[in-house]
Amino acid sequence: MKNYGILLSIGKVGFFKRKSQSQYRFIHKITFQKLHLTKINYLKYNLQNLVLLKKISYEHVNRILFVFSRKYSSDLTIRKYHQLADNTIERILYALEQMQQDYPEKTIEVEYSQGVLTLDLGHHGTYVLNKQPPNKQIWVSSPISGPKRYDWIPSKDEKDGKWIYLRDNGILEDLFKSELKEIIGDLKTFYFVEKNCNILTIKMYF
Missing domain, CATH: 1.10.20 (Histone, subunit A)
Incomplete structure (x- = not known):
């Protein structure tokens, strides 16, 4: 043999x-x-x-x-990963800062430092979002749903994609939209900004 x-x-x-x-x-x-x-x-x-x-x-x-x-975040180059993750975190940061301005009576503290985004909602708890380059993921700690790890999943033509939590197929932006609506109560809009050649502001209505 x-x-x-x-x-x-x-x-x-x-x-x-x-x-x-x-x-x-x-x-x-x-x-x-x-x-x-x-x-x-x-x-x-x-x-x-x-x-x-x-x-x-x-x-x-x-x-x-x-x-x-589908493909996973591990297929990304480290340079592409940082580009996609930074763009997403900046979009979420902008949305949270807009929410902070729209609801001055609410306890909303937003801080972004060294790749870590923190959202303090007082007695409701604190969200922490940060990059994880070794895994090419974005990690989120939620006071409602707990810790989650998001992978970048490209579309079929690979021109676009989303950060998705593989255990429940939840989209990163949707997590914030749904949970913040639950916490804020009267939250009516949530803004996202796409950075292309021109700045495009998109209002997400609940």
């Missing part, structure tokens, strides 16, 4: 003649690509059955498949 190795392929064990290291790497890559496609097809089949049984909607199916096949 010296000239043979074992190949695990989609749940089956077979034998192949031992090849060069480069050939083996190619076989290894193709095998796991097939395994990944098999999992996706199996998942699609089961999800379609659930749709027919009216247990989930097509919207949920698309979201699940997106999560299963």
Whole structure:
């Protein structure tokens, strides 16, 4: 058996003649690509059955498949990670500062220093948001939902994307919008700014 190795392929064990290291790497890559496609097809089949049984909607199916096949923050270069994370934190900082001005009667203290954004809401608790370059993530500590770690998930064309918490598929900006509405009570708007060639201000209405 010296000239043979074992190949695990989609749940089956077979034998192949031992090849060069480069050939083996190619076989290894193709095998796991097939395994990944098999999992996706199996998942699609089961999800379609659930749709027919009216247990989930097509919207949920698309979201699940997106999560299963997407890329993660680890695919980013460190330079691109810092660019995306800084842009997102600056947008959230701007939104929180606008909220602070709109509700002067509320206890809202916003501080941003050395990559750490802190939002103090008095007796409601404190939010802490910061970058984690080793993991290429953004970490958030919420007084309502606890600690969360967000990965950058690009869109299909990879021209855009969102910071998403992989355990519940929650979007980073949505966390602040929903929880701050719950805390502030009468919160009507939440502002985000996209920095492109021109500054575009977007009002998010509740």
